[in-house]
Amino acid sequence: MRSLVVSALLWALVPGATFAQEKEQAPAKPRTVKSVPSLARAPKLDGNLKDFPATLTVKPPASVDASASFTARAGWRKDTLFVGVEATDDQLQAKDLLTLTVFFPDAGTTASGHIFRFAFDGKRASPPESGTSRYAQELVEVGVKRKDNTLALEVAIPARALPRFPAEGPLTFDLCLTYEDVDAEGSTPPAVSNCKGGAMEGEALRLPDDFRKGLKLKPPQDVIGLEGQPDGWLGYGILHYPNWVEADEPLTPELLEVLVAPKTVDAASAGVNVPKTLLLPNGKTLLVVLSGESPYTANGTCDADKELRLGLYMVKGKTAQRVLEWPAATCALGRATSVVLDEEGALSIRYSNGPTINFAWSGDHFERTELGKR
Structure with missing residues (x-):
């Protein structure tokens, strides 16, 4: 009788344990991606977002507590990624900041993102701890247009200003935009962002292979990531x-x-x-x-x-x-x-x-x- 009880218990427990084990070992679902559209011509960088198609739009989640919000678009042409942002703020001030982060998660274990900052007067310096080189910051161009409580920016990021990106395979990346709204002196700015934990909520973005092919680089097979420098390009393997x-x-x-x-x-x-x-x-x-x-x-x-x-x-x-x-x-x-x-x-x-x-x-x-x- 005892053996029957034990057998029954094992029969009841094993399927559940097997299911739990299968659940733990189940591979993570691949992220859905959205392709960055090609632009017929390069934007003029004058703060007019009509140069960008509406096929790719990035927005932060709706928040009843936020006094600011934004809508962003992206496109590419030749060797440059373009980002257009229109932010609305009930009190647009000098200390309000838009932070733009680009990160390619498949560029290698030692790869990191680049952070660029902007305000109504143009570019601001990236935080020193971000590791974004002065060279990359100088390469980035921006056009700003301010009207009432609306701030429009057009940003051009050349390939050499991008962070390390995959040498082969999909050019999937996270484009994170964070608007810090400072309404009063000494107040903590409520950040409005389309990302959580450094990654986009929902779909990631992807540049086409033609973007990388246009650079005409021919690294060996052991190169995982590519990174632009003032005098050329560097290829990285699994090490730093x-x-x-x-x-x-x-x-x-x-x-x-x-x-x-x-x-x-x-x-x-x-x-x-x-x-x-x-x-x-x-x-x-x-x-x-x-x-x-x-x-x-x-x-x-x-x-x-x-x-x-x-x-x-x-x-x-x-x-x-x-x-x-x-x-x-x-x-x-x-x-x-x-x-x-x-x-x-x-x-x-x-x-x-x-x-x-x-x-x-x-x-x-x-x-x-x-x-x-x-």
């Missing part, structure tokens, strides 16, 4: 370090450093013995770039949260491919005391704390050949 470069001009050691390591690190000042170039067995030259921050301080202490990185790049004309990314100085390894590449393509890096790390050239990158001592 750029593994591909395409410059506007033929690459020199100085230009490569500007692109991949804007905060140049001097080897002698960092106490590492790293050459500027290395020669492969096939006669090709590798350029060496130091990035990051030395963990060693002037008084001899070491900060384990800091690391100096060594990047080796193979250059061909205007492009460069990273063939190795490895520490140049850490608290565990010490400082690199020698970096030697022999005639057979064997690379060895020796450190002040004792270990020597060895690599072998595999035709297009270096592979580690032994673990060594860390």
